[in-house]
Each structure stands twice: as structure tokens, then as C-alpha cells.
Amino acid sequence: MSSGLSAAEIRGKFDHPVIDADGHIVEIAPVYEEYIAKAAGPEVRDRAVDSMKGPLRLWYDLSEEERLQRHLTRPPFWVHPASNSYDLATAVLPNLMRARMDEIGVDLSIVYPTFGLQVPRIPDDEIRRAMCRALNLMHHELFSDHADRLIPAATIPMQTPDEALDEIRYACDELGYKVVMLQGIVRRPFLGQDGKPVPGNPVWIDPLGIDSLYDYDPLWQALVDRGIPANMHTGAMSVGMRASPSNYVYNHIGHFASAHEACCKALLLGGVTRRFPDLAFGFLEGGVGWATTLYGDLIAHWEKRNGNAIQDLNPKTIDFARFRELCDEYAAPDHRAALEPFTENCHWFFAADLEQAPEAEDEWAKSGIRTDEDFARIFSRNFYFGCEADDRAVAGAFNTKANPFGARLNALFSSDIGHWDVPDIAGVLAEAYELVDDELIDEADFRDFVFTNTVRLQTLNRPDFFEGTAVEDAVNEFLAAESRAQAAE
Known part of the structure; x- marks a missing residue:
């Protein structure tokens, strides 16, 4: 058991590094505002500040009755460590974060923005793009001296x-970023007949891979060309059933998982994984429980509704003579008269008179799925799932008895350091290791969770991703061993 041990002592129990796939920096607004001015000028900065504060102020300016009448979603509040000033400062100051890495028991951390969770959703094109650029410039400078332990x-x-490609060229090609944070869903306004957003600003969800307004293939190709995985860090608060005017907890629970499920199945059904088989997708902070369910659901749906199986559901295949015989024999006497027209045809019941275009019958055609084992290949190679330290559903990712075809889903240790989910930064590794202490996973599973799965995600298209980092030697040793094992198969 590891209870009572420090993170450093727990780290000393195993011979592999610990990689945090999703830590966070907490930006300080006045510093960020300086970078917005630097990137786009003082006028855009002032508008940007208003765009961030406006929705927050509105909720607090309204009475409880007005919030309910407008159904205005309660915004997040008190979301960072407060009583622990040391942890708060750690999340704010990269120099301190770097200084505490050994204490935390983490060898390398990939660090995601906090403002970056909201900024890409700002409706104003100029402000949105300026604020993203300012974030990237700021974090590039703040983390430049810590590339061996902290990767922004x-x-x-x-x-x-187009705007995504433009920022990738700037951030990745000019500044040298090798990790990106994307939105897996985009909220788009409903438009009226005049082409303008409908009053009240209702939105629909574009999951990018299917039924999108745009073709995102140039973006996926740009990521493949640069050896960068498509890491999604998107929430779904304020959408649908996560829009309580009074309760942030109600809105928060499950919102990352909801957004990721929408994006993940769209990427597969829309054929993105077929067209870009070497592109890895990371779904961060939503856990892996939703993924084990989706994995099984996709297989079950495919088995019953693939291009061939769907014909067993075609109303044209009904044997009405046999159906009528059964009705005559078994139907309640009072119902036989009502069933009479139904035994002649059932168009009204099965919508059989609504012809399906041949290409619309097979909803899997774009996916490229040919056997149910294709799902295991995609989920095991292309999809990765960020899980917080206290997420006991991680055990399901490694449950080869329950997962179809004995699949092991790629759960990633993702601390979420910097946010309210982590009351004690120094305790996240111990919390994660409880999965082993409680015999939910074994040491080999834990190694995959905190090390090798993140290595696979980041090196699928870029074997030198970890060059110059504190884990370089261990990664190279792992990749060489994996290459030898594959050659021997």
C-alpha cells in the first residue's frame, strides 16, 4: 500500500517515468491583457476584455427570477485552489511549477491553457483570433526555459x-509548438431566413467529422504533415441538458465526456479515421468511461445496421401472408378488425413508403469499417482518453474481458493540476496509484496509464517528440523495444 508515502516516494517505486498528459496553467488576466495588446493592439484588447467579462457580469446582474426566465446558464465559479496559496502560485508560475516537479512525482507535463477553454468560443472573429494568438505568444515565452520538463x-x-490552419502555421511553424489544443465541437448559431443569427442566440453543435459546415480535411492533413496529434479539450456546458441557471455542478458533471463522444463518433462515422489512419486523437479531461460505452455501442450498432444487416430491417422483406396468419391465430378478437389493413401493408407503421436512397441506407459507408474488429484497431491505435487521478473508471479501459476483442483503451494520466479538481497538487500521483493499491489495475496497466500511452499518442507521427526532455532515454528505450516486438510478430 502507498498510503502515507510522498509522491516522490511513490515515484521511486517504479522504473518508468510519469508523464502528465494534461496539466494546466492558470493565466493572470492583467498579464494576458498585455499580450493581447501586443498581438492585436489596445483597441482589440479592450474589446476582448469586455467579451470575456460581459457574459459573466450578466448572470450576476440578473435576479434569480430573471436568470430562470432567460434560462441563463450559471457560469463556473471558484475554480482554482484558494486556501492553498502554494498550489495556486504553482499553477500560475511556470518557474515554480518546474521547481516542484520532483515533489509532485511527475517527470514531464504537457500543460494546457485555462483561458484557452473559453477563448475559442468567442463569437467575434477578430477578438477570438487575437486572443488565441496572444495566449500562444504568452505561453511560448513563459515556458521557453522549461522545455525539458514542461511542454505548453x-x-x-x-x-x-482556415482560421485553424492560420494559427497552426503561426504557433507550430513560427513559435515551435508541438502540441495543440483543439475544439472537438463547434457551437454555431441558427440562422434565420435573412441569414442572421436567430434572436436569443440558440446554437447547434458541429462535431466536425460529420454534417459540418466546412471540410476540415485540410486541418487534419496539416496535423499529419507536422506529426502533431489532434488533442481535443472541449466542454459542453450551457448546451442542452447542461444549462442549469442555478447549479454549476449540475452543468459540469459529464460535460467533457458529452462533447468528446459527439466528436469521436463523428470522426469515425464521417470517415476521418479512414482518410487519416495515422492521425492520433486525444480526448482530454472527459475520462474513459464514455469511451468504453461508445466502443461497445458502435460495434453493436454496426453488427445490426451495417450495409448488409440493414436489409433485415427493410419493411419490403415482410412476409405479409405469414404475418396475417399469425394475427388471425394470436391477436385479441377485438383487435382483429383493426389489424386487417395492417396485414395488407404496413407503410404507415414502418414508413416503408418513404424510400431511402441506396447511398443513405448504409450509414457506415464513409467510415470504411468492414469488420467489427476494425473498431478495436481504431480505438486501440488512434483514440486516447485523458483521465484525472481520481477516476476509477480507468479500470474499464484495461478490462480486456469486458471490452470487445480484448481491447485495451488508451487511458492517459491527466492531473488537471491548476483547477478545483485537484485540492492538493502533491497528492495526484498517490491518488492515481490507488488504482493499483485497490487492485483495480496492475502495475503493467499503471505503466501504460502514466507513461506508455502518452508516448504512443505523441510519437505516432513524431518519434522525436520527446527529444531533449527528461524522459527522452526512457522513451527511446520503450520505442526500440516495441519496434523489436512488432518485428518479431
């Missing part, structure tokens, strides 16, 4: 493929 992620706006 660039914030990429996703409203259109």
Missing part, C-alpha cells in the same frame, strides 16, 4: 478550417 499546448480556434 497552443490554443487553436476552430470556427473554420
Whole structure:
């Protein structure tokens, strides 16, 4: 048992590094505002500040009755460590974060923005793009001296493929970022007949891979060309059933998982994983429980509704003579008269008179799925799932008895350091290791969780991703061993 041990002592129990796939920096607004002015000028900075504060002020300015009448979603509040000033400062100051890495028991951390979770959703094109660029410039400078232990992620706006590509060229090609933070879903306004947003600002969800307004293939190709995985860090608060005017906890629970599920199944059904088989996708902070469910659901749906199986559900295949015989024999006497027309045809019941275009019958055609084992290949190679230290559903990712085809889903240790989920930064590794202490996973699973799965995600298209970092030697040793094992198969 590891209770009572420090993170450093727990780290000393195993011979592999610990990589945090999703830590966070907490930006200080006045510093960020300086970078917005630097990136786009003081006028845009002032508008940007208003765009961030406006929705927050509105909720607090309204009475409880007015919030309910407008159904205005309660915004997040008190979301960072407060009583522990040391942890708060750690999340704010990269120099201190770096100084505490050994104490925390983490060898390398990939650090994502906090403002980057909201900024890409700002409706104003100029402000949104300026704020993303300012974040990327700021984090590039703040983390430049810590590349061996801390790797920052660039914030990429996703409203259109063109703006995403433009920021990737700046952040990755000019500044040298090798991790990006994308939105897996984009909120788009409903438009009226005049082409303008409908009053009240209702939105629909674009999951990018299917039924999108835009073709995002140029973006996926740009990531493949640069050896960068498509890491999604998107929430779904204020959408649908996560829009309580009074309760932030109600809105928060499950919102990352909800957004990720929408994006993940769209990427597969829309054929993105078929067209870009070497692109890895990271779904961060939503856990892996939703993924084990989706994995099984996709297989079950495919088995019953693939291009061939769907014909067993075609109303044209009904044997009405046999159906009528059964009705005559078994139907309640009072119902036989009502069933008479139904035994002749059932168009009204099965919508059989609503013809399906041949290409619309097979909803899996774009996916490229040919056997149910294709799902295991995609989920085991292309999809990765960020899980916080206290997420006991991680055990399901490694449950080869329950997961179809014995699949092991790629759960990633993701501390979420910097946010309210982590009351004690120095305790996250011990919390994660409780999975082993409680015999939910074994040491080999834990190694995959805190080390090898993140290595696979980041090196699928970029074997030298960890060059110059504190884990370089261990990564190279692992990749060499994996290469030898594959050659021997």
C-alpha cells in the first residue's frame, strides 16, 4: 500500500517515468491583457476584455427570477485552489511549477491553457483570433526555459478550417509548438431566413467529422504533415441538458465526456479515421468511461445496421401472408378488425413508403469499417482518453474481458493540476496509484496509464517528440523495444 508515502516516494517505486498528459496553467488576466495588446493592439484588447467579462457580469446582474426566465446558464465559479496559496502560485508560475516537479512525482507535463477553454468560443472573429494568438505568444515565452520538463499546448480556434490552419502555421511553424489544443465541437448559431443569427442566440453543435459546415480535411492533413496529434479539450456546458441557471455542478458533471463522444463518433462515422489512419486523437479531461460505452455501442450498432444487416430491417422483406396468419391465430378478437389493413401493408407503421436512397441506407459507408474488429484497431491505435487521478473508471479501459476483442483503451494520466479538481497538487500521483493499491489495475496497466500511452499518442507521427526532455532515454528505450516486438510478430 502507498498510503502515507510522498509522491516522490511513490515515484521511486517504479522504473518508468510519469508523464502528465494534461496539466494546466492558470493565466493572470492583467498579464494576458498585455499580450493581447501586443498581438492585436489596445483597441482589440479592450474589446476582448469586455467579451470575456460581459457574459459573466450578466448572470450576476440578473435576479434569480430573471436568470430562470432567460434560462441563463450559471457560469463556473471558484475554480482554482484558494486556501492553498502554494498550489495556486504553482499553477500560475511556470518557474515554480518546474521547481516542484520532483515533489509532485511527475517527470514531464504537457500543460494546457485555462483561458484557452473559453477563448475559442468567442463569437467575434477578430477578438477570438487575437486572443488565441496572444495566449500562444504568452505561453511560448513563459515556458521557453522549461522545455525539458514542461511542454505548453497552443490554443487553436476552430470556427473554420482556415482560421485553424492560420494559427497552426503561426504557433507550430513560427513559435515551435508541438502540441495543440483543439475544439472537438463547434457551437454555431441558427440562422434565420435573412441569414442572421436567430434572436436569443440558440446554437447547434458541429462535431466536425460529420454534417459540418466546412471540410476540415485540410486541418487534419496539416496535423499529419507536422506529426502533431489532434488533442481535443472541449466542454459542453450551457448546451442542452447542461444549462442549469442555478447549479454549476449540475452543468459540469459529464460535460467533457458529452462533447468528446459527439466528436469521436463523428470522426469515425464521417470517415476521418479512414482518410487519416495515422492521425492520433486525444480526448482530454472527459475520462474513459464514455469511451468504453461508445466502443461497445458502435460495434453493436454496426453488427445490426451495417450495409448488409440493414436489409433485415427493410419493411419490403415482410412476409405479409405469414404475418396475417399469425394475427388471425394470436391477436385479441377485438383487435382483429383493426389489424386487417395492417396485414395488407404496413407503410404507415414502418414508413416503408418513404424510400431511402441506396447511398443513405448504409450509414457506415464513409467510415470504411468492414469488420467489427476494425473498431478495436481504431480505438486501440488512434483514440486516447485523458483521465484525472481520481477516476476509477480507468479500470474499464484495461478490462480486456469486458471490452470487445480484448481491447485495451488508451487511458492517459491527466492531473488537471491548476483547477478545483485537484485540492492538493502533491497528492495526484498517490491518488492515481490507488488504482493499483485497490487492485483495480496492475502495475503493467499503471505503466501504460502514466507513461506508455502518452508516448504512443505523441510519437505516432513524431518519434522525436520527446527529444531533449527528461524522459527522452526512457522513451527511446520503450520505442526500440516495441519496434523489436512488432518485428518479431
